[in-house]
Amino acid sequence: MISVNLPKEVISVQNFVGGQWVKGSGQKGEVISPYNHEVIGEFYNSTSQDVEAAVKLAVKAQKDWANTPIKERTKVMFNFRNILLRDQEAIAHLKSAESGKTFSEGLAGLMKGIEVLEYAISLQNLDLGGKLEVSRGVQCEYRREALGIVANITPFNFPAMVPMWTIPIALTLGNAYIWKPSEKTPLTSLKIANALKEAGLPDGLFSVIQGGREAVEAIIDHPSIKAIGFVGSTKIAKLVYERGSQHGKRVLALGGAKNHIVLLPDANLDLSGMGISDSFTGCAGQRCMAASVLLAVGDVDKHIQKIIERASSLKLGQDMGAIITKEQVEFLKNAIDRAEKAGAKVLLDGRKAKAPAGFEGGHWIGPTILDNIQPGSEAASVELFGPVISIVRCKDITEAMAIENSVDYGNACSVFTSSGIHAERVIREASTGMVGVNIGVPVPREPFSFGGINASKFGHGDITGQHSLDFWSNVKKITLKWEKQVDSNWMS
Secondary structure (H helix, E strand, O other), X not given: OOOOOOOOOOXXXXXXXXXXXXXXXXXXXXXXXXXXXXXXXXXXXXXXXXXXXXXXXXXXXXXXXXXXXXXXXXXXXXXXXXXXXXXHHHHHHHHHHHHOOOHHHHHHHHHHHHHHHXXXXXXXXXXXXXXXXXXOOEEEXXXXXXXXXXXXXXXXXXXXXHHHHHHHHHHHOOOEXXXXXXXXXXXXXXHHHHHHHHHOOOOOOEEEOOOOHHHHHHHHHOOXXXXXXXXXXXXXXXXXXXXXXXXXXXXXXXOOOOXXXXXXXXXXXXXXXXXXXXXXXXXXXOOOOOEXXXXXXXXXXXXXXXHHHHHHOOOXXXXXXXXXXXXXXXXXXXXXXXXXXXXXXXEEOHHHOOOOOXXXXXXXOOOEEEEOOOOOOHHHHOOOOOOEEEEEEEOOXXXXXXXXXXXXXXXXXXXXXXXXXXXXXXXXXXXXOEEEEOOOOOOOOOOOOOOOOXXXXXXXXXXXXXXXXOOOEEEEEEEEEOOOOOOOOOOO
């Protein structure tokens, strides 16, 4: 048995433009479920003319929306939240069916997106602007203003959560929003777009453009789109950043990761066993916050045994989902083969895992633990994007942090320890944007923002939380004086 209800019929998803579902003008594409490798959806790719049609409608709608008081804009977001909560199970099943997640993972991703939505709703009370008498008779004020039309390009692995990082905040700040979902997982956009329409969002403010590279390039190149968010691989994130920046746009492009966990001998056995196992197996390792390298300091074999026990107990289809494509499964198996030939000891072999009964045609690989991995090797430095963790043995914490600092990425690092001094050292020295202590997936909760550094991010700021506001808006500064002061100084 699997935990997800797969669609019984092929679902057609189109572009959402002007409050209507319209067919893209490009070629037809198919959505393949990782669970059984069967077609569960179809769509038509978009061209530059489809992007142009969305932008034309967005220009007019955005002007009226920006002039709407923020308390009225947040009323729509309140409605949006209630609809998503009402439909949460249906959304979780659909997004899991197309991405390979388990039902519980699909639901958790949606709830994280709703948490960002709740933060956006709070902006009516939190982001109040400011006014101050700075000198005699002189006042300074700032006001937050929308950019205009913004866009976001999202990956396959979180069909609801990643777009929900930006949709609520960008819309609440007064922008029109164009979303290009992954062509591998476009079906979830049906639920989100319909929920926004039902919530009362004016037509034209929110558009969905289906497709691949042509649609992405048309969005990046369009002169009326002022800012672009992106989440995906580092290779593509860099290309998006460079192309968008050449057009003078704001671009925040989040890339890949090679996250490390530092495991110290004083770590709690149960806490580390579960936390580390769940970090690299959750979402079948297909997330940029998954641990992929375990820096094992000193004698931690009993801790590693706990990790093995936890990971080996997981059942495919129930506790761990499927891999997005057959090609990615083969890539992972070949990477494990290469690591083994290079001298790695396979403590847990996911190549031998059995698919769920009745779903043998799906894209499956089990949790894999590789020991005696050498720093700098493929298994230690290349993002594999699957349920594989590589153990690098370290004599002390100094060596562990030197290895952590040697990789190009900078998304996340965690440490498992009972020592506050050791934890503080990892926090201080980790070359990452996010750090966890006894937490395998250190994703910040709102209003604390999400974002890495180094090759894990191109652009400035973070994509969620307080530090995302300045990306999706401008701050206008006003200085006022109404009368001449008798006792003036140089400032007045």
